Amino acid sequence: AQTVTQSQPEMSVQEAETVTLSCTYDTSESDYYLFWYKQPPSRQMILVIRQEAYKQQNATENRFSVNFQKAAKSFSLKISDSQLGDAAMYFCAYRSTPWGGGADGLTFGKGTHLIIQP
Amino acid sequence: DSGVTQTPKHLITATGQRVTLRCSPRSGDLSVYWYQQSLDQGLQFLIQYYNGEERAKGNILERFSAQQFPDLHSELNLSSLELGDSALYFCASSLGGAANYGYTFGSGTRLTVV
Numbered sequence: 420a421q422t423v424t425q426s427q428p429e430m431s432v433q434e435a436e437t438v439t440l441s442c443t444y445d446t447s448e449s450d451y452y453l454f455w456y457k458q459p460p461s462r463q464m465i466l467v468i469r470q471e472a473y474k475q476q477n478a479t480e481n482r483f484s485v486n487f488q489k490a491a492k493s494f495s496l497k498i499s500d501s502q503l504g505d506a507a508m509y510f511c512a513y514r515s516t517p518w519g520g521g522a523d524g525l526t527f528g529k530g531t532h533l534i535i536q537p
Numbered sequence: 538d539s540g541v542t543q544t545p546k547h548l549i550t551a552t553g554q555r556v557t558l559r560c561s562p563r564s565g566d567l568s569v570y571w572y573q574q575s576l577d578q579g580l581q582f583l584i585q586y587y588n589g590e591e592r593a594k595g596n597i598l599e600r601f602s603a604q605q606f607p608d609l610h611s612e613l614n615l616s617s618l619e620l621g622d623s624a625l626y627f628c629a630s631s632l633g634g635a636a637n638y639g640y641t642f643g644s645g646t647r648l649t650v651v
Contacts, residue, residue, distance in 0.1 A: 524570055
């Protein structure tokens with residue numbers, strides 16, 4: 420079974436600075452998808468960024484980018500120019516591809532609580 | 538508004554009781570997924586339905602069941618409730634059963650068992 424580990428229960432960053440959230444995963448599959456979700460105090464789960472394992476290029480969405488290291492099974496999220504609205508829980512998630520034979524749902528890490536200091 | 542509607546938003550019930558949580562997926566989405574978020578277990582995948590049929594099962598207890606109706610809305614039934622079932626229950630939807638994209642989540646139903 421796949422597992423996702425987020426080793427940082429909490430991170431703090433000054434507004435306008437850059438912060439990196441760590442995520443590692445364990446899988447025997449060669450093809451899969453990785454996601455970062457944001458959960459603000461409203462509890463809504465919001466997709467931040469997505470990465471397909473077969474793509475070598477790291478995904479980028481505005482101020483959010485990932486560092487995907489497939490061999491190391493690492494998938495970190497970098498937030499540049501941090502804003503107060505970025506304060507939230509961030510969850511790393513894994514999903515098998517349908518031909519991978521794994522479960523169809525997302526496997527989540529425990530989350531990292533990101534605090535933005537004004 | 539994500540387009541995924543969950544009702545009710547909050548539910549308080551007693552141990553031993555049975556409740557039904559409802560989810561309407563985003564327009565055009567055929568798959569519905571249920572997740573449980575609790576303090577001790579984190580976010581866990583429970584079950585997936587695709588176009589009315591069960592597609593995949595995760596860590597769903599036997600006391601829990603779900604179904605998806607012809608209009609594609611889904612219901613999660615929780616019975617013989619225990620204190621430990623208190624959690625936030627999310628529904629998510631996606632276009633296909635083989636979702637290549639992140640799912641769209643509803644705002645959740647907060648279940649409190651007393």
